[in-house]
Amino acid sequence: MAQPCFYCSAVDQVSACKDCANIFSCERHLKIHRPSGGCLPLTVISKEGVGRCAIASRDILAGEIIIEDNAAMIAPAATSLVCLECFSPVSGDTKCVDCSLPLCCRGPRHEVECGQMAGWAGERTSSLYLSVAVLRLLAGDSETWELVDDLMDHLEERKCEAGEADWEKVDRSVIKYLKKVGVKHSEATLERAAGIILTNCVSCSGTRGGPETGIGLFPVFSILSHSCVANTRRFIEDGHLVVRASVPIKAGDEILTSYKNPELGSVSRRSHFPTTWFFDCTCERCSDPTELGTFLSALICPLPDCNESMLPSHALEYNSPWVCAGCCFSISSTEAMTRTVNLFKMLVSCPKTCKNMEKLLLQLQDLAHAQHYIVMQTKITLALMYGDPDQADQDSVIGNERKISLCEEIMMVMGKVDPGYSRRKGQLLEEMARAKMAILKKQEMPKLKLMLEMKNVMKLIRETSKCKQFESKEEQASFAKRVEVMMVG
Numbered sequence: 229m230a231q232p233c234f235y236c237s238a239v240d241q242v243s244a245c246k247d248c249a250n251i252f253s254c255e256r257h258l259k260i261h262r263p264s265g266g267c268l269p270l271t272v273i274s275k276e277g278v279g280r281c282a283i284a285s286r287d288i289l290a291g292e293i294i295i296e297d298n299a300a301m302i303a304p305a306a307t308s309l310v311c312l313e314c315f316s317p318v319s320g321d322t323k324c325v326d327c328s329l330p331l332c333c334r335g336p337r338h339e340v341e342c343g344q345m346a347g348w349a350g351e352r353t354s355s356l357y358l359s360v361a362v363l364r365l366l367a368g369d370s371e372t373w374e375l376v377d378d379l380m381d382h383l384e385e386r387k388c389e390a391g392e393a394d395w396e397k398v399d400r401s402v403i404k405y406l407k408k409v410g411v412k413h414s415e416a417t418l419e420r421a422a423g424i425i426l427t428n429c430v431s432c433s434g435t436r437g438g439p440e441t442g443i444g445l446f447p448v449f450s451i452l453s454h455s456c457v458a459n460t461r462r463f464i465e466d467g468h469l470v471v472r473a474s475v476p477i478k479a480g481d482e483i484l485t486s487y488k489n490p491e492l493g494s495v496s497r498r499s500h501f502p503t504t505w506f507f508d509c510t511c512e513r514c515s516d517p518t519e520l521g522t523f524l525s526a527l528i529c530p531l532p533d534c535n536e537s538m539l540p541s542h543a544l545e546y547n548s549p550w551v552c553a554g555c556c557f558s559i560s561s562t563e564a565m566t567r568t569v570n571l572f573k574m575l576v577s578c579p580k581t582c583k584n585m586e587k588l589l590l591q592l593q594d595l596a597h598a599q600h601y602i603v604m605q606t607k608i609t610l611a612l613m614y615g616d617p618d619q620a621d622q623d624s625v626i627g628n629e630r631k632i633s634l635c636e637e638i639m640m641v642m643g644k645v646d647p648g649y650s651r652r653k654g655q656l657l658e659e660m661a662r663a664k665m666a667i668l669k670k671q672e673m674p675k676l677k678l679m680l681e682m683k684n685v686m687k688l689i690r691e692t693s694k695c696k697q698f699e700s701k702e703e704q705a706s707f708a709k710r711v712e713v714m715m716v717g
Contacts, residue, residue, distance in 0.1 A: 303361035315434030355401035375447035381423025474648035493525035493601035526597035654695025
């Protein structure tokens, strides 16, 4: 029996990979398996209730590359006016001399829409940017569109009650407007492109090292399904995306990415899935009111003499009442969200000094669990501030010991929902190593103890290096220089 292609399941003109013999591929999809010489360990399957998704074709080690993908389209996606080429902020007077669209520098991206959107009179941010994205996507070659055309657009859901209000704006300000200015594509094609963009794009920057004020569509990466506890990390640079395993993945296990920041609690995170991607997440974390024992959304019961946690009684129901584990007092989901928003407002309004943030921490822990995600964000902020000479007298042994304690707590809690070689783990490990070195330089100790402490510091640096392999070459080089300063300075 003929083996199907690992990507499209075709059976005609399929052959085994000559290098790994683990994958069968048709000719046109072989470069997805071998994009730059190495064989990548994924197979695409169809899964009931999910659609197309990717599984590991063999055991994958943490840090291994799983996907390499090039952008089918990159466009701006800011809330303010930016250059359509580099996505840097611009004033209303900074325009392209040919089409009057916002532009501060010339480049190949803007050439696509320049001749088709001259004299744009519509809304100057979101509708403009989506129109640009649609034209750039449709300007791609047929081979790229073949990959893109396999992706979901959720047009049916967008046009019904669930997304009708948002889609009416897209239809009026993007689809109809593009047809009005003479774009040759049919309305159906423009709708399809817009739906694919709204469903599948991820944040990226317009220039190397720039802010993520843009979106990119990566068709192979877009096959990955979501989980609130992902097993991969992605990195994007110059329109090229690399996905690596953040933890070991067994052969046959699904390869998962996260659509939302895993550091957000379910109370804030889950509501975006049905409105943006038109599905309800039922992953292990979302199904557990405690979020795998982290209590990232748990509030404190407001009744006197009760200090127990309040959690939703039914984790997968958006309107579930929140019930106290001690006295059974309950509040509505609306009230729980209001209290969570108030916690966030307390955080953003707090002056950023160690003294003020420590006071805020005590206030927050009277209202929310000590591991609530906003409490943890406060602890992250504090961990990065302690040991900083600019923070008054915090570059001290006591300050650095506090930093180390906070880092250890944050990694223990967040490691349950963002496991493996995460960006946050790399950041905190580096902070711990720096703090330990600062303490060692201020304290006298026996030579043997000093050697043991230095060994621990080097272990932290090695672990940090493993996390940094997911980042840009510039950041890896910068980390190496920071280590040199840390050890010698």
